Structures are given as structure tokens and as C-alpha cells.
Amino acid sequence: MTDSIRQAVKRRIDELGKSQAEVARSLGLQRQYLGRMLNEHVGEVPESWQQLLDALNLELYVREKPSTANSQKS
Template sequence: MKGMNEQVRQAVRERMKQQAITHEKLAELTSIQRPNVTRLLTGQSGAIPENWQKVLDTLGLELVAQPKREG
């Protein structure tokens, strides 16, 4: 479970870096308080629920964060 959570967080951090978005700016854009954004990005909160992880593992699936398709 932790691996997938970290993969998602890493993908978000990389995208933020590409777009020059700070924690403060992300908080503003998402209407999430800045301390909560920091918690999400550092793994202090926002873990993928364990039961969902079990379902994904059982079915051979993984959650992937990727850029949205245009259109």
C-alpha cells in the first residue's frame, strides 16, 4: 500500500515542479488548506484506503497518476 501512495505523491510533486506550483498555490487552486496540502504531499495523511489497495492488488491493477488527455 505504501508504495502506491508514494508513487502518487511523487507524480504530484513532479507535476507541481514542472508547472512551478508551490504548496501555497496548490492549496489556493484546490481550496485545501495549506497545512493539509503539505500533509498529503509528505504522507502524513491522504493514504489510499487499505481495502481499495487489496482490491487493486487482487485484480492485478494499480492506481497511476498521469497527465490528463487533451480534448
């Protein structure tokens, strides 16, 4: 993932008032692995996709999903 996506995910975790440990637990991941995903180059965009995006002058980004009654979780 790109640094901007990592930063957006970190901000969202903070906005939701959750810790990385809570998020990791909810995903069945170890906290250390989630930390590496957010702080290191773990889970990179596959090189062929990055090359394609670069060639087309495109980039990945994250945005919040629109809220719907069916997609809300407690």
C-alpha cells in the same frame, strides 16, 4: 495514495512552476494540509480497494489528461 502518485503530483506542481501554497490556495486547502497529503499518509487508498487491487495485481497511477480546448484553464 501511493508514494509513486505523491511523487508524480509533486513533479507536476514543479513542472507547472507553482508552489504547494499556490495549489493549496486554488483548492481551498491549507498549505500545511496539502503538504501532509504529499508527504505523509493522508488520503490513503481505502483498505478494501487496496486489497482488491493487490488481489488483482493492479496499481493506481497518474498521468496527465489529454489537452482539449474545453479543459484548459487560465
